[in-house]
Amino acid sequence: MTYLETWQLRAEFARRLSDLYGTEVPAYATLVDVSQQVNGQVLAERGAGAERLGSIGRVTAERHGAIRVGTPAELAQVARIFGALGMSPTGFYDLRDAAPSPIPVISTAFRPITAPELARNPFRVFVSLLVPEDRRFFDAGLAERLNTFLSRRRLFPDELLALADSAEADGGLDTGSAARFLELAVGAFALSDAPVDRGWYQELEAVSSVAADIGGVTTTHINHLTPRVLDIDELYRQMTRRGIEMIDEIQGPPRWDGPDVLLRQTSFRALAEPRRLRDADGTVRPGELRVRFGEVEARGIALTTAGRSLYTALVAEVDRRHAGSASARRQDVARQVWSDHMPRTERELAAGDLAFFTYEINSTRALDGVAPSAALSQLLTDGWVVPRPVVYEDFLPRSAAGIFSSNLTGSGAVKDTDGGVHRDAEWMSAAIGRQVQEPTELYEAQRAESLRQVAAALDLNAIDLPGGVLA
Ligand code: OOG
Ligand code: NI
Numbered sequence: 118m119t120y121l122e123t124w125q126l127r128a129e130f131a132r133r134l135s136d137l138y139g140t141e142v143p144a145y146a147t148l149v150d151v152s153q154q155v156n157g158q159v160l161a162e163r164g165a166g167a168e169r170l171g172s173i174g175r176v177t178a179e180r181h182g183a184i185r186v187g188t189p190a191e192l193a194q195v196a197r198i199f200g201a202l203g204m205s206p207t208g209f210y211d212l213r214d215a216a217p218s219p220i221p222v223i224s225t226a227f228r229p230i231t232a233p234e235l236a237r238n239p240f241r242v243f244v245s246l247l248v249p250e251d252r253r254f255f256d257a258g259l260a261e262r263l264n265t266f267l268s269r270r271r272l273f274p275d276e277l278l279a280l281a282d283s284a285e286a287d288g289g290l291d292t293g294s295a296a297r298f299l300e301l302a303v304g305a306f307a308l309s310d311a312p313v314d315r316g317w318y319q320e321l322e323a324v325s326s327v328a329a330d331i332g333g334v335t336t337t338h339i340n341h342l343t344p345r346v347l348d349i350d351e352l353y354r355q356m357t358r359r360g361i362e363m364i365d366e367i368q369g370p371p372r373w374d375g376p377d378v379l380l381r382q383t384s385f386r387a388l389a390e391p392r393r394l395r396d397a398d399g400t401v402r403p404g405e406l407r408v409r410f411g412e413v414e415a416r417g418i419a420l421t422t423a424g425r426s427l428y429t430a431l432v433a434e435v436d437r438r439h440a441g442s443a444s445a446r447r448q449d450v451a452r453q454v455w456s457d458h459m460p461r462t463e464r465e466l467a468a469g470d471l472a473f474f475t476y477e478i479n480s481t482r483a484l485d486g487v488a489p490s491a492a493l494s495q496l497l498t499d500g501w502v503v504p505r506p507v508v509y510e511d512f513l514p515r516s517a518a519g520i521f522s523s524n525l526t527g528s529g530a531v532k533d534t535d536g537g538v539h540r541d542a543e544w545m546s547a548a549i550g551r552q553v554q555e556p557t558e559l560y561e562a563q564r565a566e567s568l569r570q571v572a573a574a575l576d577l578n579a580i581d582l583p584g585g586v587l588a
Contacts, residue, residue: 121295123288124237127202127229129295131180131240133303138342141308141409144361144385145342148411151355152344153177159347167347170377170416170508175239179345181414182242184306184338185222185331187267189548192246194273196549198302199227199242201284203234206244207554208511209542213251215518219531220327221254222247223540226512230559235510243512246545247331252536254324254529263332266317270335277301309336312395313406325529327521330408341384341412349381349415361385364523368516370417370428371451375461377417378472379428379509382516384412387524410524418463419509419560424471431458432515467504468494470583473560474504475567478574489575493568493582502571507563511556 121129139146156176160167167173186192196206204227212220228241249260249267280298284290290298311334318333330340346352350372356363362385369381387410394404420428435451442450466472476493482500489501496502542553568580 118292120291121289123201123203123284124229124234126284126289126295126299127204127240128178128238129299130202130302131178131238133299134182134306134339135180135342137303137307138339142388142390142411144388145411147359147361148356148385148413149344151352151359152346152413155352155355156347158351170418170506171239171345172236175236176345176347179239181226181240181343182306183245183340183343183412184242185245185247185327185340186272186337187247187249187263187270187331189246191267191272191337192244192545193549194278195244196227196551197278197281197285198273198305200551201281201298202240204228204241205230205554206545206549206551207559208556209545209553210512210514210517211540212245212514212518212521213248213253213537213540215514215522218518218522218525218529219253220245220518220521221249221251221325221531222327222331223545224512224517225542225545225553228510230554232563235508239510241510243517245327245331247328248538248540249332250538252538253532254328259320259324263321263328267332272337273305274301277305306337306339308338308390308409309334310393311335312393312401313404315394315404316397318394318406322527323530325531326408326526328529338409340408341410343382343412343414346413346415349383349413352413353383356385364520366447366519368519369513371448371455373452373455373459375455375459376463376466376472376506377415378420378424378466379417380414380511380513380516381417382412382414382513382520384410384520384524386410387526407526408524412520416508416510418466418506419473419511419556421470421473421560422557423469424466425557427458427471431455434458463504463506464497468497468583473507473564475507475563476502476504476571477567478571479503489577491577491579491581493580496571496575496580501575507560510559 160173206225207228208226210224212222222245224245226241226243229235249255249263313334318329321329321333349367353363364384367381367383370379387407389405389407392404392406393401395401431454435454439447439450460466467474479500487499546553572580
């Protein structure tokens with residue numbers, strides 16, 4: 118190989134980061150082993166059905182990472198590095214008003230945004246940006262010291278950023294430059310052994326341990342790396358059996374006998390890692406910090422806006438019923454609520470415009486004189502088209518908040534209602550000089566393209582969705 122294209126750089130970066138994290142956090146290596154075992158088991162049991170939401174090749178290699186940065190300038194640099202890997206900022210998550218614990222960050226996920234690129238390698242990274250301007254967390258004095266501290270550090274060397282820019286401009290790098298780029302990029306996310314100022318770290322930790330992890334150190338690091346698994350309940354049982362303490366629950370939708378939608382995640386608790394700490398008198402002593410953890414996820418079908426509204430309503434219903442029966446497990450309550458309200462088949466999700474599918478002409482359909490209708494639900498009923506689920510490639514704010522907070526070392530301190538600053542996807546786009554993509558629009562575009570092809574093949578002008586008309 119003399120040249121690495123964008124996707125090859127992405128795949129190689131993901132692989133090397135995984136190797137690095139496995140050496141840093143041995144429990145992660147166990148998690149990857151168990152995930153692969155479970156995936157093998159599911160494949161053996163369910164056959165081709167196991168690959169309905171992604172080939173086993175894709176699922177085995179699939180990871181998401183999480184990193185946290187302190188300033189818009191740092192986020193813009195992260196965007197250049199991931200830009201070189203064909204990953205665009207997608208989705209906006211504001212975790213500052215999250216329950217049960219507010220986290221002083223806003224986030225986006227960098228990921229490939231087209232189906233072919235996702236199929237080549239779906240690596241994504243959840244990136245959080247600290248918001249020191251938010252007075253509910255940081256008073257003016259602390260914010261100023263935080264900004265001074267952050268403005269003095271350099272997370273990414275110039276050479277790395279220059280290589281990233283040329284990789285993005287040219288769609289890849291020659292082997293020599295690629296090797297250097299990958300070495301610097303992976304190195305930038307390794308845990309540093311630079312001493313941590315104990316007093317400063319603890320001052321921030323009193324506000325939020327996420328703030329301390331971001332602004333209390335002079336470097337950044339990968340916070341967790343998450344493999345994808347085909348049966349997350351089985352994985353949870355197997356990890357527990359191996360003596361690894363998992364968080365109490367699986368976040369997101371329940372296990373049930375209908376189609377999997379969106380995202381289910383769980384994690385094991387942050388582990389104490391040796392770090393060097395510097396005291397006020399300048400002495401450096403070995404100590405421990407507890408910030409990095411392991412997470413695993415199972416992915417389901419992406420929901421349309423209508424499907425997402427239904428999901429939100431079901432979550433609220435689960436909260437209501439669960440509040441009324443404290444001893445019941447949330448996932449059990451959720452399973453009941455889903456059985457009551459969630460369509461039980463992919464076909465119903467498609468016909469009700471609740472989830473995203475791409476559509477293909479059913480090549481095995483017998484000719485029976487029935488003309489193709491312009492209505493999608495009729496095309497499904499008459500067997501003209503077959504739906505293929507679109508996988509949810511993004512994150513869930515409530516699960517993210519749950520994952521963050523189940524791994525906090527303390528509850529932190531946040532004042533009531535005053536002093537929040539407004540942040541949204543537009544703010545973030547401007548801050549990094551790149552448009553933050555809207556996930557639903559990406560799924561919608563994929564579906565629309567497939568329906569245009571179906572319409573052309575069936576000689577129809579347009580196909581009607583239950584929610585409206587598509588050209
Ligand atoms: C990010 C937490 C969110 C997920 O998968 O929802 C997350 C973090 O801990 O930095 O990774
Ligand atoms: Ni995660």
